[in-house]
Structures are given as C-alpha cells and as structure tokens.
Amino acid sequence: MNTMKITFLGLVCSVLMVPAAFAGTLDTVKSQGFFNCGVSQGVPGFSNPDENGNWSGIDVDVCRAVSAAIFGDPDKVKYVPLTAKERFTALQAGEIDVLSRNTTWTLSRDAQIGLEFAGVNFYDGQGFMVRKDSGISSAMELDGASVCTNLGTTTELNMADFFRANGMAYEPVVFEKADEVVNAYDEGRCDTYTTDKSGLAAQRTKLADPDAHVVLPETISKEPLGPVVREGDGDWADVVRWSLNAMIEAEEFGLTQSNAQTTCAMTSNPVVARLCGKEGGTGAGLNLGESWSYDIVTMVGNYGDVYEKHVGENTPVGLARAGSPNASYKDGGVLYAPPAR
C-alpha cells in the first residue's frame, strides 16, 4: 500500500514536472503578465535606479522593448539587481528571465554554463585612464607603469596579454572592490587605471577632479555586451533577439520614437511598413501581436534614441557614438541587424 502510494506520488510528480520544465518562457510570461529582468546594482547609463526606484539605461531599455513587444506596454517588467557573481546563477535558476547587465559575450559563457546570448547592445572594450599632467597620449607609452584594476574579471587577463604582447613591463595593483581601485588611483598609487571604457567613463565622475584625467585612445580587448537568456528555449530567445534587432533596424530606416506615428501613416517603403506592423506578418512567427515592432519604437525608441538618451555625448556618461563600433554599419560602426522579415 505504502509502496504504491509512493510510486503514485512519484509518477504524479514526474508527470507534473515534465510540462513545467518544457513550458516555454514566453507562454509563462504571457500568462503571468510580466517578466523578471536581471540588471546591475547601478551603472550610470546602463542600468541605474533613480531616487524613486525607477530603472533606466540602455540595458534596461532592452527589457522595456521586450515588454512592449509582448504586452504593448514597456513597464510590465520586474527588475532584479544582481552582482557580477550572482547573475548567471539567477538566470539558470529561473529567478530572472532575461539578464541585461553589461555582460560580455564569450565562448566559455555561451558554451559551458547553459546560457544563450541574444545579441549585442553595446560594443565595449578595455581601456586605460591616466592623469593629464603625466603627458601620456598612448597606451604604448605605459612601459613600467603601475596599473590599478579590479579582481576577478577578464580585465586582469586582458591587461597581462596586452603588456606581454607589446614586450612591456608593468606592476599590477589588484583590489577586491571598485571603490578602492578608484581611491588608490586618485591617491597616486598607480599611473593608470584600467577597466571597460564605459566603466572608466562612469568611474571618472567619482574622482576628486574628473577633468584632470583622460582615457587613452587604445582599446585592448573586445567586450561585446548584450542580453542573455537560458539555453534551450528558442522561442523566448527569438523574442529577445528580435526586439533588439527591431530597435537597430528602425534606426537604420529612419523610424524614430518621435516620427514613427506620422511616418507609419504615409510610408511606401516596404521595410518601414513591415516595422510599422502594416505588412509582412512578422508578429505571428514570434507568437506576438502584429504591432510588436511599432510598439517598441513608439514606446521605447530606436537604438539611436536609446543610446543618445542614456550614454550619448549630452549625458554625464558622455560616450561619443560617431567613430565607435556602436555606430551603424553605414557610418563605419559594426551595428548591423539581420532583416526583420
């Protein structure tokens, strides 16, 4: 009797668990009416809360675009702030559905720990910051320098690679926390401070005299940052990937947040008509409504709108887009979205 009960319970459990494990994230999200988005604990321009707890930044806008595409409302998102250490576990364990937290796409992360990268929303790279009065204008002049950096990121390895490849000596000074790196660099312990260039721009605002420092032109590594989802759920990955692509393609074809309404009403360009949801039936393939890409552009904006609003030259972060890899491929950048058709 007892054995039977246990067997029965076991059977019920395994039967119940199978559909749960394979139910698409998209269906679950649709039925619960929101999804969870993993963000940083505060990186200005990327994902940063204001005093009322409202999140903003280009990483946040990826999640808002996904929400607009699914629900026709960009705010059906719950933001979960995560440390660098927690982020992958939180995604694997299902605590979050999208990880949009300046995460570098690498082979080992993609292939070995059950993650799938849905695209790139910011092309970053490691750089160096020095004092202006040091007179240094290139990273190739850093032979023998003391270099301040953070523990436990790809930064340490890139730095070692760079100095080794150029036959230069250096003294690494490695701190556990970002605040202490900034402090020690400010006190003059190091000649230069190295991390991702977007990070340098954000940390520079914390220095005693930000204008006395300059970021050197060299970029010594590739750090493509983008949204991440769990491996093995292709439908959900498609929704995130194409939400990002729609923002990029809308910019390429001149569809902006401010002109979308009028442009869509009178367009004769078939690509724009598809983005406006008037032709092509792209929504059905993604299990979304036909106006999904129109909603993204009108509610969140195209890639250029989002970039200029959060990290562009007129923001405190102040990262010039022209001439950087984040410019559209038409302007010499590498930003290129496959066609949304």
Next chain:
Amino acid sequence: METDKSKLGSFLFNRSVQGVFYQLITLGLVALGIYYIVTNTARNMLERGLASGFHFLGVESQFDIGMTLIEYSPTSTYFDSFIVGLLNTLLVAGIGILFATVIGFTVGIMRLSSNWLIAKIAEAYVEILRNIPLLLQIFFWYFAVLRALPKPKQSLELYDSFFLNNRGLFIPDTVFGEGSSIIFYLLWLTTIISIGIFIWAKRRQNRTGERFPAFYVSTALILGTFFISLAATGFPVSFEYPELKGFNFKGGIKLIPELVALTFALAMYTASFIAEVVRGGIMAVSKGQTEAAKSVGLKQNLILRLIIIPQALRVIVPPLTNQYLNLTKNSSLAAAIAYPDLVLVFAGTALMQTGQAIEIIGMVMGVYLFLSLFTSLIMNMFNRFMKVDGER
C-alpha cells in the same frame, strides 16, 4: 552457563566498553555525514557540468602578480601563483610576528613602569589600538602612507641609493660574486661554534657557578670571521642600486606600500594584545621573587632578565601563540589593499579564472590550517623548553 552470563553482563555494563561503543557510534555518524557531503557535492557538480580535479594547477595562469619572491610571469602555472601567494603570506606574517613581539613586549613592560607618563602612554596605545577594527586600521595606514609619500619623480632619497615614494621603498640589492661561497660556509661554521660555546658556558655555570660572556665572545667570533674572510677574498660583494627609469625605479630591492601598510597595521594591532599578555604574565610572578632577588643583590635589569621574564614566559607563551595565529589569519585581509597574498592571488584571481572553487578554497584552508598547527607546534616546543625542571 551462569558464570558465562554474568561475565557477558559485566562486559556489557563495563564503563570503558560502553564508552568505546558510544564513541564508535559518534565516529560512524560523522563519517556518514562527511560521505553524504562529498557525494552530494560531486553529484551536484556533475549535474551542473562543473569540472573538478587538480589538473588546472599545471595550466598557464595568464595573469601577472605585483610582488613575487620567486620568478613569475603570465606563462607560469597556477601552481606557481599558489606558491607566490603562499610566500607573500608567509613574508607578511613573519615580519608582522617579529615586530608585534618587539612592540608588544616593550609596551607591556612600559605599562608596568613606575613612571606615570610612560605607563599612561602604554595604556593609551593598548586601549586605542585594540578597540578599533583591524580592517579600518589597515585602510588608515594604507591611505595615510599613500598620501604622505611623494610621486616617483620627487622621491625622498638617502645617499643616492635609498629611495622612498608612493610606489614603495627602494633599497640597493647585494650581489654576491665569485668566491663568496666560502664566506657563507665560514658563517655557518662560526654559528655552530657559537651554539657550542653557549652550551659549554651554561654547563660550566651550572657546575662551578662562574659566568662566561658567551654572547659577546660569539658575536665577536661571527662578525670578526665575516669581515676578515670578506677582506681576504677581496670583497666579492657588489651592490645594485635602484635607478629612476620612466615611471619608476628599476633594480635593487623594492618594498611595495601595501606590504608596509599591512605589516605595520598587523604588528601594531597584535602588539596591543601581546602587551596585555606580557603585563599579565609579569604580574603573575609573585612579588616575593623580586624581593628575594633584590635581597641577594641583583641589579634591576638582571632581576627582569633572570628572575621575572623566565617565570613570566611560562604564563605568556600559550596566549602569545594565540596572538601569532591571529596575526597569520588576519593577514588574509590583505585583499582589501591589493597586497598579493594567498587569498587575493589564489582564492581571488585564480579562482575567478578557473572556476574551481572547491579545490582552491580547500587548498587555501589547508594552508592556513597547516600554518596554524605548525606555529602551535613550535610554540609548544618552546613552552616545554621554558618549563621549570620537575614541573608538569
């Protein structure tokens, strides 16, 4: 039959038999617990596709370390980075223990001084330093040191050979040329002879009561032989001076500010505890001992050296061991100020790069356990040596 039964009964109700039985049960439960933890961990790691094993130790580390006592480069293996971290930890612990002991004994004796000012200064030292968290003290010394020191180009210098700036202290390195090995052999030989002199002097004093100035004789012997052999071989020793090149000084020996700040903070902090241990130890020696020594006409410093300290040490050594262990373990706070110790280098960078958390943390825990047990062993041996004959 009857006798057999009672024999069995007395066997079962024997206290020592019952003791063994319960101990076996406890041991079994502990073993079961460990078995469960190990197998559970192994299964979970397998499920998450995490690699295990120690083969990563032979792989190139690809990162560099700021201060190394052995040759090290990014092409060295993870095992080399382990050794580098271990040696850096031993260095800071060794120097820290040395300074903490000297400062601690000085302050402890100062606190017992009959001079009001000296006693109060010592008391203030102890009360301030032992009541502020160590991590804060480390930060204080680190940023105080950094702020006070000039940039490399405005270095403080002494005789064009010692330089001090915010990158560290640079001192000339001694380079031993050919023919200098004979000097080291002579140094060893004279040291062994000196130990012989000490033993002989002690024996002679026990036998006849006559004192022999063993310390002065052996010092003269070692130093005299050293300088004579140096002159005889034509000074095969040269110095490598630090030189300002580009950003910083090159050549010579370099002491980084992190090492200085960490050693300083650890020594000052631990010394405040050692001072109290020393004070307690000295006060534990009965006043009659001092009075008896005075009445046989011993001078003040001899009373301290021959009567008080040897008896006080028996009380001091066990808690002093604790302080040494604490200092060694506290040195792991190095990570906060970028001193490349075992925790920062191996349990930090190497762990993040390889992802082999269990193996690496296990190795690091093993190292600290071994260091602590080894310190205990040495101190217990010392304690036994200091014991009064016939005492248990």
